Amino acid sequence: MQKLLYDRFSSKMYGVCLRYTDNTEDANDVMQEGFIKVYKSLPKFRGEGSFEGWIRRIFINTSIEHFRKKVKLYNVNEVHENTIEDVALDALDSLATKDILSIINELSPGYKQVFNMHVVEGYSHKEIADMLGITEGTSKSQLARAKGALKKIIESRTGAIKNNDKEEKK
């Protein structure tokens, strides 16, 4: 049964691991650790909610634990979440998944984690605060800063593309 489960969910969960870590080495560690936790926790699965959602949560928690070993996330001054408009992120829609990931991977680990949890996974700031051991305000600040950083990265990439086009025309 272990192999059946692995075959069914490994690709999706490896995607989660890659999104939450900085490099493939860390992603491989989280993947291994995450599946062992899933197997050990199987008897605790009560059948409430989706099975994939339950597995995904285990992997996100494992990523957080892995991240905590490396970086301490400090509470910071609050910045209002809506300071950076989501419009800047709409530019990501037109990009391929590979390119979106490469942009997100330029974020610092703390920003990336909060961004993934809130924007992609849909966790509330309360849930993120509980899972990461920070305040809700810090979660909001991290997200606002992450969006700001993303906006700069997107602008710099767009600028680089425009400059290349101008040089090619010359």
Add this chain to the structure above:
Amino acid sequence: MQNFKNKLYDFEVTPPENIWSNISKDLPGNKIIKITDRKKSKNLYYLAIAAASLVVIFLGSLFFKYNSSSPGDSDTTTTVSTEKMRDSMALNHKILESIIHSPKEKHEIVLNDLQSPGIPKKYITVAGPEGQPVKISPKAATLIIAANNDFPPKPTWSKKVDKWQKIMLSSTISPTFAGIADLVVDASNMEKLQ
């Protein structure tokens, strides 16, 4: 608008092959036992005899208890038990049917021995149609192996189950939902019950 969220949520990558081999090495008490091997276990045989003896003693005590009670009480109990039994039969019928019709190799059903290796299990955990863990009794697991994608399972099993069911239904004691009779029931018997 903001499709990138869905793209990232559904992002999939095939992991390197060595990850599974590392995981399987790290699994504590990683013991994969085929159901057919399980039959050979002497310990299980003796355990089954002991369990059967206990069931006979328990049913015997219930028999004497119900025979000594008033007829009115007996009717009420039978009605409630029959309803419970019907619900339980329908549920087990559905689970068993879905597992039997699943495309997975029946012999791949394995024991989940991670928590307490070496201790005989009351239930076997198998992968359900969606990959979710489903607890079934060892008897049901044997039926799945015997079923060979036929539902209800092979005629020999159906006959045995029919005979068992008739005995159970004609008895003054209603079978519990842990009994084999409620694990497999063919359509005709369901109609009779309803």
